[in-house]
Amino acid sequence: MAALDIEQVRKEFGRERVLKDVSLSIESGQFLILVGPSGCGKSTLMNAIAGLEPVTSGRILIDGEDVTHRTPAERDIAMVFQSYALYPSMTVRQNISFGLEMRKVPKAEREQAVERVADLLQISHLLKRKPAQLSGGQRQRVAMGRALAREPKVYLFDEPLSNLDAKLRVDMRTEIKKLHQRLGTTIVYVTHDQVEAMTLADKIAVMRDGHILQLGSPDEVYNNPVDMFVAGFMGSPSMNFIKATLEGGKGACQLRIATPEEADLVLPWPSARGADELAERAGQTVILGLRPEHFSEEDERLTSQAEGTLLTACVSVVEPTGADILLRLPLGQGEVTARVGPKCAITAGERLALRVDMDRAVLFDADSEHRIA
Amino acid sequence: MANVIRRRGIKARVGRGVLYAVLITAALFYALPLIVMLMTSFKPLSEITAGSLLSLPQDPTLAPWAKAWGEACTGMRCEGVGGYFWNSFAIVIPAVLISTAIGALNGYALTKWRFKGSELVFALMLFGCFIPFQVVLLPMAQTLGWLGLSSSRSGLVLVHVVFGIAFTTLFFRNFYVGIPDELVSAAKLDGAGFFRIFWRILLPVSAPIIVVSIIWQFTQIWNDFLFGVAFSGHSTQPVTVALNNLVNTSTGVSEYNVNMAAAMIAALPTLLVYVLAGKYFVRGLTAGSVKG
Amino acid sequence: MSDTTSPVFRRPTASGWLQAWLPRLVLAPSVAIILFFVYGFMLWTFVLSLTSSRMLPSYDFVGFGQYARLMANDRWWVASTNLMIFGALFVLICLVLGAVLAILLDQKIRQEGALRTIYLYPMALSFIVTGVVWKWLLNPQLGIQAMVRSWGFESFRFDWIVDPNMAIYTLVIAAVWQASGFVMALFLAGLRGIDDSIIKAAQLDGASLARIYWRVVMPCLRPVVFSAVMILSHIAIKSFDLVVALTGGGPGYATDLPATFMYTHAFNRAQIGLGSASAMLMLGGVLAILIPYLYSELRSRKHG
Numbered sequence: 009m010a011a012l013d014i015e016q017v018r019k020e021f022g023r024e025r026v027l028k029d030v031s032l033s034i035e036s037g038q039f040l041i042l043v044g045p046s047g048c049g050k051s052t053l054m055n056a057i058a059g060l061e062p063v064t065s066g067r068i069l070i071d072g073e074d075v076t077h078r079t080p081a082e083r084d085i086a087m088v089f090q091s092y093a094l095y096p097s098m099t100v101r102q103n104i105s106f107g108l109e110m111r112k113v114p115k116a117e118r119e120q121a122v123e124r125v126a127d128l129l130q131i132s133h134l135l136k137r138k139p140a141q142l143s144g145g146q147r148q149r150v151a152m153g154r155a156l157a158r159e160p161k162v163y164l165f166d167e168p169l170s171n172l173d174a175k176l177r178v179d180m181r182t183e184i185k186k187l188h189q190r191l192g193t194t195i196v197y198v199t200h201d202q203v204e205a206m207t208l209a210d211k212i213a214v215m216r217d218g219h220i221l222q223l224g225s226p227d228e229v230y231n232n233p234v235d236m237f238v239a240g241f242m243g244s245p246s247m248n249f250i251k252a253t254l255e256g257g258k259g260a261c262q263l264r265i266a267t268p269e270e271a272d273l274v275l276p277w278p279s280a281r282g283a284d285e286l287a288e289r290a291g292q293t294v295i296l297g298l299r300p301e302h303f304s305e306e307d308e309r310l311t312s313q314a315e316g317t318l319l320t321a322c323v324s325v326v327e328p329t330g331a332d333i334l335l336r337l338p339l340g341q342g343e344v345t346a347r348v349g350p351k352c353a354i355t356a357g358e359r360l361a362l363r364v365d366m367d368r369a370v371l372f373d374a375d376s377e378h379r380i381a
Numbered sequence: 382m383a384n385v386i387r388r389r390g391i392k393a394r395v396g397r398g399v400l401y402a403v404l405i406t407a408a409l410f411y412a413l414p415l416i417v418m419l420m421t422s423f424k425p426l427s428e429i430t431a432g433s434l435l436s437l438p439q440d441p442t443l444a445p446w447a448k449a450w451g452e453a454c455t456g457m458r459c460e461g462v463g464g465y466f467w468n469s470f471a472i473v474i475p476a477v478l479i480s481t482a483i484g485a486l487n488g489y490a491l492t493k494w495r496f497k498g499s500e501l502v503f504a505l506m507l508f509g510c511f512i513p514f515q516v517v518l519l520p521m522a523q524t525l526g527w528l529g530l531s532s533s534r535s536g537l538v539l540v541h542v543v544f545g546i547a548f549t550t551l552f553f554r555n556f557y558v559g560i561p562d563e564l565v566s567a568a569k570l571d572g573a574g575f576f577r578i579f580w581r582i583l584l585p586v587s588a589p590i591i592v593v594s595i596i597w598q599f600t601q602i603w604n605d606f607l608f609g610v611a612f613s614g615h616s617t618q619p620v621t622v623a624l625n626n627l628v629n630t631s632t633g634v635s636e637y638n639v640n641m642a643a644a645m646i647a648a649l650p651t652l653l654v655y656v657l658a659g660k661y662f663v664r665g666l667t668a669g670s671v672k673g
Numbered sequence: 674m675s676d677t678t679s680p681v682f683r684r685p686t687a688s689g690w691l692q693a694w695l696p697r698l699v700l701a702p703s704v705a706i707i708l709f710f711v712y713g714f715m716l717w718t719f720v721l722s723l724t725s726s727r728m729l730p731s732y733d734f735v736g737f738g739q740y741a742r743l744m745a746n747d748r749w750w751v752a753s754t755n756l757m758i759f760g761a762l763f764v765l766i767c768l769v770l771g772a773v774l775a776i777l778l779d780q781k782i783r784q785e786g787a788l789r790t791i792y793l794y795p796m797a798l799s800f801i802v803t804g805v806v807w808k809w810l811l812n813p814q815l816g817i818q819a820m821v822r823s824w825g826f827e828s829f830r831f832d833w834i835v836d837p838n839m840a841i842y843t844l845v846i847a848a849v850w851q852a853s854g855f856v857m858a859l860f861l862a863g864l865r866g867i868d869d870s871i872i873k874a875a876q877l878d879g880a881s882l883a884r885i886y887w888r889v890v891m892p893c894l895r896p897v898v899f900s901a902v903m904i905l906s907h908i909a910i911k912s913f914d915l916v917v918a919l920t921g922g923g924p925g926y927a928t929d930l931p932a933t934f935m936y937t938h939a940f941n942r943a944q945i946g947l948g949s950a951s952a953m954l955m956l957g958g959v960l961a962i963l964i965p966y967l968y969s970e971l972r973s974r975k976h977g
Binding site for chain 2: 688691692693695696697699700702703704706707708710711712713714715717718721730770774777778780782788790791792793794795796797798799800801802804805806807808809810815816817819820823850854858907910911913914917918921931932935936939940945948949951952953955956958959963
C-alpha cells in the first residue's frame with residue numbers, strides 16, 4: 009500500500025486542456041473517489057495515474073517516488089475497468105495470474121495467489137471458465153480478482169459497477185467496502201454515482217472542467233459544499249436553489265424570497281451563523297440552498313424544533329418512494345423538492361405546512377456561485 | 382424487413398411465384414457458364430463441334446483434363462498447365478502468409494498504439510489499395526532487375542506482398558478498432574509489452590480476420606494476371622498466365638474442351654475456397670466498403 | 674529504481690522509451706515499402722512520362738510531349754471512349770441487377786443461402802477464367818448463337834464478339850456476370866442492417882411495399898450505393914485481364930481499354946514514354962473518383 013500524490017498535473021490534447029493543474033494527495037490505505045459529470049477529466053486523471061496517458065506537465069508520486077515518466081508496468085498499479093477488460097481467450101485462472109506471470113512470479117506462488125483471491129471473492133468454482141461464460145456480476149468479481157492477485161501499491165477502479173443492475177450494484181458496493189476495510193488498500197475510484205461516492209469514500213474529489221472543485225470527506229462535501237456545482241452534484245434528489253434577497257443589519261439577517269402571487273416569504277437567518285459578515289452584503293441577491301431533507305412536516309417536529317421556520321405551500325406533485333415521500337411545491341420563482349416521512353397523508357393540490365431547518369441551509373453568491381455561508 | 386409480406390391471397394401467391402421465377406432465372410444466368418465449362422471439359426472435341434452447348438457429354442472423357450494438365454501447348458512449350466499450377470501455389474503461399482503477418486502487426490500498431498501521425502500512416506497505406514497498378518509496372522520491372530529478381534518466383538512474391546500490405550493492414554486495422562482498448566490497457570498494467578500483448582491478447586481473438594485476410598489474399602494473388610504476365614519468366618508463370626497462353630496458342634484447331642479443362646484447373650482452388658469459406662470471402666469483399 | 678530519490682528526474686525509463694517507439698519501428702518497414710513502391714514509383718512513372726523513353730528508360734526529357742502524342746493518338750481515344758462506355762454500363766447494370774436481386778432475396782426466400790452462393794461465386798474466379806469461358810460462350814460458331822440456331826431459330830444472331838461495333842458490349846456482359854453478385858451481397862448486407870422498426874412504422878403509416886422500398890429503404894442504402902459505385906468504377910478502370918482473355922483488345926483494337934493500351938505500348942511496342950503517360954492519366958482518373966471516397970470514408974471513421 010502506498011500514498012499517492014498528484015502535483016499540478018496538466019493534460020492537453022492539442023489545444024484542449026483536459027486537466028488544469030490538478031493536485032491532490034491521499035495517504036496510504038485511503039479510499040479516494042473522483043466524481044464529476046462526464047467529460048470533467050476524471051477518467052483522464054485516472055489514466056494519467058495509471059500511466060496509460062502521458063501528462064503534459066506536473067508530477068505523480070507513489071510512496072514519494074516520482075513515477076511520472078514510468079510505464080504502466082513499472083508503476084505497480086492495478087486497475088479495474090468499467091468494461092472489466094477480461095482477456096477473452098484466457099480462462100479466469102489465466103486472467104488472474106497473467107499479471108504475476110508477466111512479473112515472472114514462480115508458478116507455485118501464482119497458484120497460491122489465484123487460490124487466495126478466488127477464495128476472497130468466492131469465484132473458486134469459476135476458475136476454469138472463459139469470460140464469455142460468466143454473468144456480469146461474475147465478470148466484475150474476476151476483474152477485481154485480477155487486480156487483487158498482484159497486491160499492487162495502488163488500485164484504480166474506473167466506474168466498476170456501472171454495468172451491473174441495481175441490486176447487484178448495491179451488493180458489490182458493500183463488498184468493495186468490506187474488502188477495503190479488510191485489506192486496507194489504497195484505492196482511487198472513479199464514479200458518477202454520488203451514492204457510491206458517499207458510501208465508499210474516505211475522501212471525495214469533485215471535478216469539473218479539468219479542475220478539482222473540492223477535496224474532502226464525504227460529510228464535508230455533502231454538508232459544506234464550496235459552491236453551487238458541488239452542492240447540486242452531490243445528493244439525490246439534488247439541492248434546491250432559491251433566489252433570495254439578503255436584508256437586515258448586524259446580528260439579525262433575513263432572506264426575502266419574492267413569490268409571484270402571494271406575499272413575499274421572509275426567512276430569518278440564524279444569528280449564530282456569521283450574520284455579521286452577511287450584513288455587509290445586505291441588499292444583494294443570493295442563492296439559498298436547501299436540501300430536500302431540510303424540510304419537515306410541521307406537526308412531526310413541532311415540539312423538538314419549534315424555532316424552525318414555518319412556511320405553507322400548495323403541493324403540486326406527490327412522489328412516494330417507499331422509504332419516504334418526495335413533494336414538489338412552489339417556493340419563490342420556482343418549485344422545490346421536499347422529503348417528508350412516509351406517513352404523511354397529503355395529496356396533490358392540498359396545502360401543507362413545512363418547517364425549514366435554516367441551521368443546515370447554505371447560501372451562495374448569485375454571480376460567482378461560491379459559498380458565502 | 383422480411384416480415385413485411387403477410388397477406389396470403391391468390392395475388393400474393395402469384396407474386397411469390399414470379400419472385401421465385403425471377404430468382405431462379407438469375408441463378409441460371411450465373412450458374413450456366415460454369416456448368417457449360419464443366420460439361421465441355423468432359424466432351425471429346427468431335428462432340429463439341431457437332432453438339433450443342435447444353436447437351437450432356439455423351440461419351441465423357443478425362444482426356445481433355447489430362448491434356449490440359451500435362452501436354453497442351455502454352456506458347457513455345459507443350460507441357461500443360463500443371464507445372465504452372467504449382468508455380469501459382471509457390472507464389473501464393475509465401476505471399477499470403479507474409480502479407481497477412483505484416484498486416485496483422487500493422488493493424489495492431491495502428492489501432493492499439495496510436496501515435497502522432499498514425500492516422501496519416503494509415504491514410505498513406507489505404508491509398509495503396511486503390512492505385513491502378515499500371516502506374517507501378519515499369520519502375521517495378523526495373524527494380525526487380527536491380528534486385529536480381531526478374532522473372533523469378535521470389536520477385537512475384539515480393540510484388541504481391543508489397544501491394545497486399547495495404548489490404549491486409551486495412552482488414553486488421555478495422556478488426557482491431559472493434560477490440561476494446563481497455564484490454565490493452567489492462568495488459569500494460571499487468572506488465573506485458575508490445576509483442577507480448579499482441580501474441581497473448583490480440584492474436585488469440587483474431588482468428589476470423591486472419592481467415593478473411595488469408596482468403597482475400599489467396600484469391601487476389603491466385604487470380605492475378607497483370608503482375609504475372611509482366612514480371613514472370615517462361616518457367617515461373619502463374620497458372621492464369623499459362624491459361625491465357627494456352628487459349629491463345631493458335632496451333633491448328635482450337636481444342637475447346639482442353640481450354641475449358643485448363644480454365645477449370647485454374648479456377649478450382651479459388652472456387653474451393655469460396656465453397657468452403659464463403660462467409661469469410663464475403664466479409665473480405667465487403668470489408669472497408671460497408672462500415673459497421 | 675535508483676533515480677527515484679531525485680525529484681528532477683524527467684526522462685522516461687528505457688523500457689518506456691522502447692514502448693513509445695516500438696509501434697513506429699514495427700510500422701517503419703511497411704511505411705518505407707509503401708513510400709518507395711507506391712509513391713516513389715508513381716513519381717518515377719511520372720518522370721518517365723516526361724521522357725522520350727522507348728525500349729529502355731532514358732532520361733531525355735521532352736516535357737509533356739508524350740501527353741501531346743497521347744492526345745493525338747487515335748487508339749488512345751478509342752480506349753478512353755471504350756472505358757466510358759464499358760465503365761458506365763458496367764456500373765449501372767451491376768447496381769440495378771445487384772439491388773433488384775438483393776431486394777428480391779430479402780423477401781424470406783427459401784434456399785436463400787444457396788441462391789446467394791450461386792450469385793456470388795463468379796467473384797471468386799480470375800478474370801482470365803471468366804474471359805476464357807465467355808469467349809467460348811460468345812463464339813458464334815460454337816456458343817450461344819449456334820445453340821439457339823440449333824433450336825430452329827436459324828436467323829438468330831449473337832456475334833458481337835467479332836463485330837468491332839458491338840465487341841465492347843461483350844466485355845460488359847462478362848464483367849457484369851462476374852461482379853453483380855458482389856453488388857448484391859453489398860446491398861443485402863445493407864438491407865439487413867436497416868432497423869426493422871423503420872419499416873414497421875412506414876407500414877403503419879399505410880405505405881405500400883414498393884413505396885416503402887423506394888422512399889424509406891433506398892435512402893438508407895445511399896452509402897452502400899456510394900461504396901459500390903466507387904469499387905465498380907475502380908474495377909472498370911483497372912480492367913486488363915478480362916480484355917486480354919476475352920477479346921485480346923480486338924477485333925483490331927476495338928475493345929482496347931487504357932489498361933491494355935498502357936501494357937501494349939510499354940511492354941510490347943517499346944513505347945515506354947507513351948505508356949507511362951497513359952498510366953499517369955489512368956491514375957488521374959482513379960484519383961478523381963477516389964479522393965471524394967477516401968475523404969468521406971476517413972471523415973465518417975472519425976465520427977464513428
